[in-house]
Amino acid sequence: MKIDITKKLAQLKNDGRKVLGCFPLYPPLELFYAMDLVPVVLWGLRGTATDTTESDRHLQNYTCSVARHLTEFALSNGSGLLDGLFMYNACDTLRNLPEIIEKEWEKIGQALPLIKVHIPMVLPAQTDATAYFKNEINHLIKDLEERFDVLFSKDKFVQAVKQIKYVRDLMARAENRVTDGHLSFLNFVDAIHECWFSTVEEQIRILESLIDELSDEPAFSADKDSRHGVILSGILPPPTSVIHAIESSGLRIVGNDIASLGRSYASMPETREDPAAYFLDFYYQHFPCPTLLYTGDRRTTSLLGLVDKTGAKGVIFVGEKFCEYEYFEFPHLVQQLKDKGIQTLEIEIAIEDDAQTSAHDSRVSAFSEILKNNF
Amino acid sequence: MPEKLKTEKLKTNAGRHLSKMVGDTYMDLHAKSAQGAFVVWIAINVPAELFLGFENVVYGVPESHAALTAAKGVGVLQCEKAEHMGYSMDLCSYARIDIGSVSDGGKDSPTFGLPKPDLLVSDNNNCSLLVKWFDVHHRRMGVPHFVIDVPFCYEPQKDKDRKYIIQQFNDLIRTIEEMSGQKFDMDKALAAVSNTSEGIVHWKRFLSFAENRPSGITAFDSFVQMAPFLVARGTSQFVDHYKLLAQETEQRVRDGQFPVPGEKYRLFWDNIAPWHQLRDMSGSLAKLGANIVGATYTSCIGTVEGSFDFYAFDGDDPLEYCARTQNCYICPHGMNLRGKSMQAVVEKLNIDGIVFASNRSCKPYSVTQLDQQKLMTDQFGVPSVMIDVDHADARKYSKESTFTRLEALLENIEAKRAA
Structure with a gap:
């Protein structure tokens, strides 16, 4: 991870921006931008602290590294860098974090607004959640107005939607450059990661520069066609050393089904003036993710579609240890892929793996050999 | 014998x-x-x-x-x-x-x-x-x-x-x-909800015998007796069973029959039951003079958030009642609500110590337990211990390690009494 998140957030604060820490991964960003807030998605915080001492006072060691790093960040320096926290319903671990964080912040006299919204998880064909969700969004707007002394306007909302649409389009374009071999996956990951902690204007600048500055020569020009394409799937991209191992083992990352990457920018609803209608589309049309419970039936099709589109020969599942949402789906996905002749590799990333990934490197090399022998 | x-x-x-x-x-x-x-x-x-x-x-x-x-x-x-x-x-x-x-x-x-x-x-x-x-x-x-x-x-x-x-x-x-x-x-649904509500009255009465000294029940009894909630809710059998349970327990208390007659330590359990250890754990604890007399897991049935008091059906709208009691179990409660419920029951049952069972198979129940433990021990002065369990996978349980900690809890209680 190249960026210094603490420094980025401190800069935003120095610039007089109101920073809203958000989790989990798909908050209503457009609404926050429209209300002059800077939402930062508190994900991928590995590297913001050397250990999880603060978090370990509150979370057992069988919670995932995402929760532990998030808690560590929030408790060690989050209150001074954020103006508030936003969360919507997620997994069984994350739903308990707001109160833990809130209580600790209160103890140090830095109580910050904590805003919670319930995103309906019913299947659209089963229950019409439109009215419930509209009420949630209307409450959210009112809450934001009162707590941050800001105002909602439809014009600004539409403008923010257009900006985010452009950002997501740039992210997809950058991913295409990874697929065609012009951009290393690692550089792509670093750029997207930096975007999570930047204003929307800055995100546009980062992504435009990334794309514009690429040379016409593919990064893997010499052996591009001989490298087998693989897709990465998981909640977070793997640690840097594993990405290196993949790219140096003769494999090429041609696509991703990663929650913090592809799943977050793969779909873009139609522009609408009504935030409730817009976000209902946003959530219900979202690229399938195990955290969005109603997308389960579309998940296999989406992943197989990605494999077809990219011509990938293998899928590497990057399991976040203790993420039950992901792990319940792996056996089914693996079987479906195998039935189509697609090779799979499952690697598990635990919090202790930040420093030790040599075992993963060996498995990646072996997987690369299998692909070479099979295709 | x-x-x-x-x-x-x-x-x-x-x-x-x-x-x-x-x-x-x-x-x-x-x-x-x-x-x-x-x-x-x-x-x-x-x-x-x-x-x-x-x-x-x-x-x-x-x-x-x-x-x-x-x-x-x-x-x-x-x-x-x-x-x-x-x-x-x-x-x-x-x-x-x-x-x-x-x-x-x-x-x-x-x-x-x-x-x-x-x-x-x-x-x-x-x-x-x-x-x-x-x-x-x-x-x-x-x-x-x-x-x-x-x-x-x-x-x-x-x-x-x-x-x-x-x-x-x-x-x-x-x-x-x-x-x-x-x-x-x-x-028919209304009749079923009425039966459930009536049955829970008897269930709550059964649990109330934990207030007796020595306790008329163990939490292990109550874990086992939860089964009708999952197989017979809403039926007349459900009512009959809990009526029998409450009456029989009352009679045993009257007759001076107690599960741990030499009860020295009254403990409270937080989490799902360790199903593979019920008999062994209750027997081993009894030998130490300890009885787990209550549990959040069993106390929450028939209640709503923030309290373990019975929430009765008013006989009106069964769907409304079912919706209102959707959060009757512990896991859907936030940390503050859980703490409020636990504090009240710990006082009511005169609890000497709390056993927080950190359950690898149940994150919704277990995450926040470290904070609950601090709350109960630091703020309310109730000694406690955290043990590692898994509700159904015996491979993730160590009796030695668990009882080392439980014995330390009992020593802690003794030290507090002596002070």
């Missing part, structure tokens, strides 16, 4: 009635399924009373079946079957037992498994992983999956959330009507 005879002597009428009731209910479930009943598999929070509003809809509860499997000593065997299918050992052991059991048609199940469902109904407030777990069956069996989405409670349930839940109950009823061809009868 031979050990077996001693055990027989201790078996109560309510215990015998429970065994028969549970066995009969599972067999009846299989029989009715074979005769064409519409079979639903549900999460424990799904209001089973709604199914009694239909002429011929029966239900099975995979979580309950998994607990029974673990208690009968075959939990690990079933977990291993799921692990061989590729399911991680880190996943909830109830889910692994269930998936393992289904994989070979309930071959090693104490109840021959559950009959194949026509519909799966999950509920995400106790734990949202249940939706993913039921999705496994949905994909493998090709059975529709209805998800009840219940907003998590950081504060007492709001009207808007209750209306949303009721809307979903109505959709569930409509779905079953369409799938089964049966008509829902609200009066």
Whole structure:
């Protein structure tokens, strides 16, 4: 991870921006931008602290590294860098974090607004959640107005939607450059990661520069066609050393089904003036993710579609240890892929793996050999 | 006296009635399924009373079946079957037992498994992983999956959330009507909810004998006696059983019969029962003069957020009541609400120490326990200990390590008394 998140957030604060820490991964960003807030998605915080001492006072060691790093960040320096926290319903671990964080912040006299919204998880064909969700969004707007002394306007909302649409389009374009071999996956990951902690204007600048500055020569020009394409799937991209191992083992990352990457920018609803209608589309049309419970039936099709589109020969599942949402789906996905002749590799990333990934490197090399022998 | 005879002597009428009731209910479930009943598999929070509003809809509860499997000593065997299918050992052991059991048609199940469902109904407030777990069956069996989405409670349930839940109950009823061809009868559902409410009155009375010194019950008794909530809710049998249990317990207390006569330490349990250790743990604790007299797991039944007091049915709208009590278990409660409930019951039962069972298979129950422990010990001065358990996977439990910590807790209590 190249960026210094603490420094980025401190800069935003120095610039007089109101920073809203958000989790989990798909908050209503457009609404926050429209209300002059800077939402930062508190994900991928590995590297913001050397250990999880603060978090370990509150979370057992069988919670995932995402929760532990998030808690560590929030408790060690989050209150001074954020103006508030936003969360919507997620997994069984994350739903308990707001109160833990809130209580600790209160103890140090830095109580910050904590805003919670319930995103309906019913299947659209089963229950019409439109009215419930509209009420949630209307409450959210009112809450934001009162707590941050800001105002909602439809014009600004539409403008923010257009900006985010452009950002997501740039992210997809950058991913295409990874697929065609012009951009290393690692550089792509670093750029997207930096975007999570930047204003929307800055995100546009980062992504435009990334794309514009690429040379016409593919990064893997010499052996591009001989490298087998693989897709990465998981909640977070793997640690840097594993990405290196993949790219140096003769494999090429041609696509991703990663929650913090592809799943977050793969779909873009139609522009609408009504935030409730817009976000209902946003959530219900979202690229399938195990955290969005109603997308389960579309998940296999989406992943197989990605494999077809990219011509990938293998899928590497990057399991976040203790993420039950992901792990319940792996056996089914693996079987479906195998039935189509697609090779799979499952690697598990635990919090202790930040420093030790040599075992993963060996498995990646072996997987690369299998692909070479099979295709 | 031979050990077996001693055990027989201790078996109560309510215990015998429970065994028969549970066995009969599972067999009846299989029989009715074979005769064409519409079979639903549900999460424990799904209001089973709604199914009694239909002429011929029966239900099975995979979580309950998994607990029974673990208690009968075959939990690990079933977990291993799921692990061989590729399911991680880190996943909830109830889910692994269930998936393992289904994989070979309930071959090693104490109840021959559950009959194949026509519909799966999950509920995400106790734990949202249940939706993913039921999705496994949905994909493998090709059975529709209805998800009840219940907003998590950081504060007492709001009207808007209750209306949303009721809307979903109505959709569930409509779905079953369409799938089964049966008509829902609200009066029957009302009678079922009335039965449940009446049964819980007796359940609460049974639990209240923990207030006696020495306690008239152990939490281990109450864990076992939870079964009717999962197999017979809404029926007259449910009422009769808990009435018998409460009456018999009252009589035993009157007669001076106590499960731990030399009770020196009154403990309280926080988390799901360790089903594979019930007998061993209760016996070993009794030898130390310790009795776990109550548990959050059993106290929460029939209550709403922030209190373990009974929330009665007013006889009016069964759907409203079912929606209001959707959060009757602990997991859907935020940390502050949990602390409030626990503090009150700890005072009421004169608890000497709390056992926080950190359960690797249940994150919704376990995350926040470290904070709860601080709250109870630092703020309210109740000694406590954190032990590691898994509710159904015996491989993740160490008796030695657990009892070292439990003994340290008892020493801590002694030290506090001496001070």
